[in-house]
Amino acid sequence: MQPTHTSPERGRAALGPALALVHTGAAPTRSVLTGELGVTRATAGAVTAELQALGLITVDARPAGGTRGRPSHRLAVDPSGPVVLAAQIHADGFSIALATLGGVLDTPEDFPLPQPATPERVLHAVVAEASRRIAADPRRCVGLGLAVPTPVALPERVAVAAMYLDWPSGTPVADLLQQETAAAGLDLPVDVANDANLAALAEHRHGAGRGSRHLLYVTSGHRGVGGALVVEGRLHTGSAGLALEVGQVLVDPGGRRCPCGSRGCLDVEADPSALLAAAGREADPSRPLFEQTDEILAEAAAGRPRARAAVEHVVDRLGLGIAGVINILNPDRVVLGAFHNALLAAVPERLARVVAERSYWGRCGRIPITAAALDRSELAGAAELAWTPLLDDPLAVLGEQG
The missing domain is CATH 3.30.420.40 (ATPase, nucleotide binding domain)
Structure with a gap:
């Protein structure tokens, strides 16, 4: 016989899926969230209260029209909540931007590639600009995602054929990026993926897809x-x-x-x-x-x-x-x-x-x-990559509250 999950257990397990639904705009109200998660109204209320306490979402006390004729509170991402740093490398330069939940990029900045554009020099430049951008913003940064114009092999996260960057096949992009962030004093999880893959993910969650x-x-x-x-x-x-x-x-x-x-x-x-x-x-x-x-x-x-x-x-x-x-x-x-x-x-x-x-x-x-x-699909996708740990387990990233 399978054990019965208590409401607190179900609520905690539902934090990530609930945040993902608000993040993508699929749950604009608590009523919709309840239906999408398949939980009780009490559990949905506990989940939204926890996400609000974590500074991730806002719950508007003024009721909105519910899907079943019952008034329901509006849900939205908290614009003052945590951010991630999105970065993109392309053949002629690189770009960075901070991003909030909800698929919103702050104003991107574009930079030329350093010369010679070796992997080490390029990633050093990316992290230097990322550090500056993060330091200038009061919000907590919880991750860094990088989009690169090359296939990225998993699980090693190495560049297989960076033809348009003239990088050696097998360049350990993720390891080099982690080394640069550590050297810059950034205690952040980092991840790397192919730019087209990330653009597709962003368009599916927030755009034409x-x-x-x-x-x-x-x-x-x-x-x-x-x-x-x-x-x-x-x-x-x-x-x-x-x-x-x-x-x-x-x-x-x-x-x-x-x-x-x-x-x-x-x-x-x-x-x-x-x-x-x-x-x-x-x-x-x-x-x-x-x-x-x-x-x-x-x-x-x-x-x-x-x-x-x-x-x-x-x-x-x-x-x-x-x-x-x-x-x-x-x-x-x-x-x-x-x-x-x-x-x-x-x-x-x-x-x-x-x-x-x-x-x-x-x-x-x-x-x-x-x-x-989306105006900058690849950069928005890099942000989606950086959000992955938080969307998987908000408590693990932000820690227990109160």
Whole structure:
């Protein structure tokens, strides 16, 4: 016979799930929280009181309309509660921001990479700026999450192929980050993950992927193409954290040379540099890459044939890649990062048509393809990574109260 859990035991076990529901906006009232957790009203009241005592949420005593006609108190994250430090490294620099629960980033700051951009120098610079940002804020920082443009193998958390950073394969990013934070006097848990995976997680929790059961996310940063799959709220990472490297999907056997050694990978056929190449232009290293691609998109919108043809060429390659992934994964929604969304906006019908024509499931019924809703999805995802210990066990992170 299974032992019966008392209400206090159930309440404590429910702290993490309850906080996650408020964090993602899935439980705006105590009534909704009660139903989502499957607990009694008394247990839900005890859980929300505990989270409020921990300084994590606010409980508005003014009742809101309940889902079953019964008034219920409003729940929200406490803006004066703890924060995490989110960091992102990309091919041309790095970014940092503090984040509160609820998926809210403070104003991000962007910095150039130090030169030479070795792993040690880059991570030292990231931690130095993170330390400054944390010290300038009165709120308690409870974690640091880092998004990197490389597959990250689990459980070791090493960079497998940091092609666009020119880091050695097998770079122990998490260990190096932990060493730098310790040297800086930051007593924080740290974690590292692939930037596309983290962007997908953030979009699923707070953006365009909310409500999706099987979300395919496709994005391009300054270079390359990344992707991720979120299934029932959890990232599909594969056996070693390396699943969904959609950038290595072959879309043109005679195409551009990829850093992986092959030709015609989505990585080099549907990123910003591919658009420049299709338009017959060389990238100007003295100017931001997206500024240069925006010019081509503006020319395409103005009807200039060369620019229009370049946009259509890259959209066709992107569509082939997405269609191939859809054939295997059968998602119920596709979300595109900022660069690909700009392509979608430039020729709104073309991408959907290519995907539908080349995808078995697309021909059965078009799968929605939509734009990412978050301004800095990768950075927001790094914050989600940093929140993981708190969402798993708030008491373990913040300690017993009173």
